[in-house]
Amino acid sequence: MRSTSNNSRHPSTFLLLRIPGLEDSYHWIAVVFCLMYTLALIGNFAVLFLIVAVSSLHEPMYIFLSMLSVTDLILPSCAVPKTLGIFWFNSRIISFQGCLTQMFFINFIYCFESAILLAMAYDRYIAICHPLRYAMKITILVIRNIAVLGLTRSFCLVVPFTYLLHRLSYCQNINVPHTYCEHMGIAKLACSDVTVNIIYGLTAAISSVGLDAGLVVSSYGLILRTILNMNSLQARQKAFSTCTSHVCVIILFYAPAFFSFFAHRYGKNIPHNAHIFVANLYIILPSMLNPVIYSVSTKKIRQSVLRLFY
Numbered sequence: 001m002r003s004t005s006n007n008s009r010h011p012s013t014f015l016l017l018r019i020p021g022l023e024d025s026y027h028w029i030a031v032v033f034c035l036m037y038t039l040a041l042i043g044n045f046a047v048l049f050l051i052v053a054v055s056s057l058h059e060p061m062y063i064f065l066s067m068l069s070v071t072d073l074i075l076p077s078c079a080v081p082k083t084l085g086i087f088w089f090n091s092r093i094i095s096f097q098g099c100l101t102q103m104f105f106i107n108f109i110y111c112f113e114s115a116i117l118l119a120m121a122y123d124r125y126i127a128i129c130h131p132l133r134y135a136m137k138i139t140i141l142v143i144r145n146i147a148v149l150g151l152t153r154s155f156c157l158v159v160p161f162t163y164l165l166h167r168l169s170y171c172q173n174i175n176v177p178h179t180y181c182e183h184m185g186i187a188k189l190a191c192s193d194v195t196v197n198i199i200y201g202l203t204a205a206i207s208s209v210g211l212d213a214g215l216v217v218s219s220y221g222l223i224l225r226t227i228l229n230m231n232s233l234q235a236r237q238k239a240f241s242t243c244t245s246h247v248c249v250i251i252l253f254y255a256p257a258f259f260s261f262f263a264h265r266y267g268k269n270i271p272h273n274a275h276i277f278v279a280n281l282y283i284i285l286p287s288m289l290n291p292v293i294y295s296v297s298t299k300k301i302r303q304s305v306l307r308l309f310y
Contacts, residue, residue, distance in 0.1 A: 009169040014099050014176045014186070016082070016092045021273045030087035033280065036288045037080045043291030044069040047301075054304040060138040061127075062301075064120045065294060067147065068249075071113040072287035078105045079180040079283050086179055099181040100162050106180065106283070107158045110257075111208050115150030117253060118212040119143075120246055121219040128239050129226045157204045164200060168192045178276055180283075205261065213254050220247065245297035249290050256282035 018026065047069045051057045079102065085091035094102070126137045161183050168190035178185045187197040220243070227239045260278045295301055 010096050010166070011170050011174045013093050013095050014174050014181070014189075016086055016094060016176050016179055016181075018086050018092070018179055019273045019276045020177070021271070022277075026087045030084050033080060033087075033284065034084055036284050037076055037084075040072060040076055040284060040287040040291075043288065043295075044072045047291045047294065050301065050304055054307075057300065057304060060140075060143055061120070061123055063140075063143055064116060064123060068113065068116050068120070068290065071109050071116060072290055075106065075109045075113065076284045076287045078102055078109065079280075083179040083280065094176075094181065099176070099186060100165055103165075103181040103183060103186065104158055104162050107161060107183070108154045111154040111157055112150050113253065114209045114212040115146075115153065117246075117250055118215055119146045119150070121216040121250070124243055124246060125219045125223055127242070128223050153208065157208055160200060161204070164197050168194065168197075177272065179280060182279070209254070209257065213258075216250055216254075241297070241299070245294050248293045248297065249286070252286045252289055252293075253282075256285065 019029070022029065048066055051062050051066045051069075082091075082094070082102070123138055126134050130137070165183065165186050168187065169192045170189055171191040173189055176185050176189065183197065183201055184194075187194040223239075223243060227236050230236045230239065256278055260275065260282060295305065
């Protein structure tokens with residue numbers, strides 16, 4: 001299983017090990033994941049089609065939503081097809097380079113999606129706290145710059161993961177205890193010292209997703225203060241309604257990820273199969289539910305759907 005090239009310290013392939021302890025349920029787990037993935041694809045393609053087709057949705061808030069839908073199409077597509085192949089066809093082998101590529105894109109898209117959620121929080125902050133300055137602050141140029149900055153940050157943070165894994169020498173064990181390739185899951189197979197990997201992994205997580213989450217919470221703290229200071233009950237209700245869907249999406253995105261992150265490091269009594277199961281959920285669950293949340297909670301999207309079909 002070892003490569004015969006000059007890079008012989010790297011295995012030619014890894015073996016993904018599915019979810020230990022749930023062997024009798026693999027078929028049904030795959031059916032559930034397949035259904036969730038299908039719904040994610042249908043829902044996010046529908047949101048993108050709606051935003052492109054309806055001119056009244058060509059506004060900053062919905063442009064950010066279309067960017068979110070694109071990431072929600074790509075992120076589960078990086079992992080779920082291979083996971084289904086593992087469960088249904090026992091297709092557990094993945095090449096070393098393929099594993100690093102999968103790990104890169106999962107982390108890259110996840111980091112970029114976090115940046116989009118922060119941008120959406122900033123959009124709601126300006127719209128509610130400084131409505132008269134909204135048209136000046138949130139322009140197409142600003143949105144484009146936010147997207148470029150988010151992509152650049154994600155790329156710069158994730159590329160070192162690939163380098164840090166590539167520099168390691170690996171032992172005979174090629175069994176990755178997961179359904180997809182993740183940074184520390186691969187690093188733990190190495191015979192080399194992985195202290196740098198651990199430190200950089202924590203630093204990158206805190207400086208990207210952790211920082212984004214903190215800024216999002218701060219933004220909504222300021223938004224809540226502004227809403228509570230409004231004199232009109234109708235204005236408060238309208239402001240709350242515009243934020244409800246985004247708050248639900250934020251919770252859905254960050255909660256499983258932080259649970260998995262901290263449980264993986266500090267939850268010694270949590271079964272390993274629970275870690276893997278939650279890690280799969282935070283890849284696919286937000287992508288499936290985000291279109292539903294926005295369709296149900298956003299009045300303008302509901303009205304646009306009705307106008308298209310009735």
